[in-house]
Amino acid sequence: MNNFDYQRAGSFDEAIRQITAKNDTKVVAGGTNILDLLKYFLTSADRLIDINHTGNHHDIRETESGGLHLGALATNAETAYHPLVESRYPLLAQSILAGASAQIRNMATNGGNLLQRTRCYYFYDASSPCNKREPGSGCSAIPGYNRIMAILGTSEHCIAVYPSDMSVGLAALGAVVNVRGPQGDRSIPFSEFHRLPGETPHLDNNLQHGELITGIDLPQKGFAENYSYLKLRDRNSYAFALISVATGLELDGDIIKDARIALGGVAHKPWRIPEAEQFLTGKPAVRESFAACADIVLQGAVPYKYNSFKIEMAKRAIIRNGMMALDPSSQLPGAQPSV
């Protein structure tokens, strides 16, 4: 790590003033990603502003519109095990618990989870060119060992995947991200929060300089009856997803009334295709329906040399997770395959 100064902010407004007043001032909350990045010299800071002591962003409470507000500073563990999340949004709880380790979930905050950076090998190897780490230096993953990389929404500048499991759950649920910055407060629909790489892969999301996440709002509908998060990875636990799927279904008998499907491990942001969800509306909740839906979700997928398996894996994961969502009681700890 480079040597840096450290200060505790008393409020988010104070933290925002500090970030905008001096260059290379960064924020620390849980610390689990920024300290990792600092130790590898993948990022630097002249000063870290600790926002853990700002008082009012730790809460999880029901909103006036019948949804749920998740404070930016509530930890991932506090959120996943909160009685209202467990009972009303079990899909979110599952997606959070599929990520990281118990220790890290005790530290990592909700805001920080959304802002974690890719685990692309080449991004993490400071000696390799990487357009995300150093704009204009080139992408090492495209001609390199790209087994874990993206198959959807890539650009000629970057094929990294976004690693958060929690965000796949939030994308499926249609969450809204609340942010505060020098210009005041605003809300960003989850589908517009993260970015595709395009020409600017160094930008992971649409936060402006000086903006902080204050919280996340969930809509009323939580798909608490029929839901499943499936995570496929190189070991059974504590590994990033090769493919993950969050599925929420609203059923009328055997007929799907409403469906949500979001994918992780396939793109630079959680991948959600509303047309594929609309396709399921009115269809019977059977394998054939999910298979046809999977074809729509994966339309336009482009494989690289070592990750073509991901296209078929993603399709099968969508089908299997659809079946798992029909019977949540069959599900296993750690978002492992069941059914």
Add this chain to the structure above:
Amino acid sequence: MAAPELRSINLNINKEQHVLQVLPWVSLLDALRDHLQLTGTKKGCDHGQCGACTILCDGKRIVSCLTLAVMKDGASITTIEGIADGEQLHPLQKAFIEHDAFQCGYCTPGQICSAIGMIQEGKAKTRAEVKELMSGNLCRCGANIGIIDAIMEVMEGGSNE
């Protein structure tokens, strides 16, 4: 930037109050090991991937490598050195010995602190759940079966079969 400035922080470690002078970028792990000579907490990967540095902070298990000592000013910390009652080993320490739950022993302090935290969390009931919720602690010797056996025994107060 200006010359680095030592910060004075208070930590309650294993029920003893300590005042430390640390630089802002010193991890809690390095503060424990290098400033307080509490070397029971191990540095494995130093990146949160192995769990060897797991300690309890205000009762919750965390990896001490991914937090700064200055961030924990005022916190209460329990390390492996603080879990026995005098000469009386903690039940998990006894169970680890009985089940031969280690070979080299490097991951053991983190495993035991993590297991204490997991049992307090109360979320793991089955062996599969214990395995899932202990997955942040790696054992490269391959003593995992003994480790899970030891934890199951303490959780159930008896046999894990």
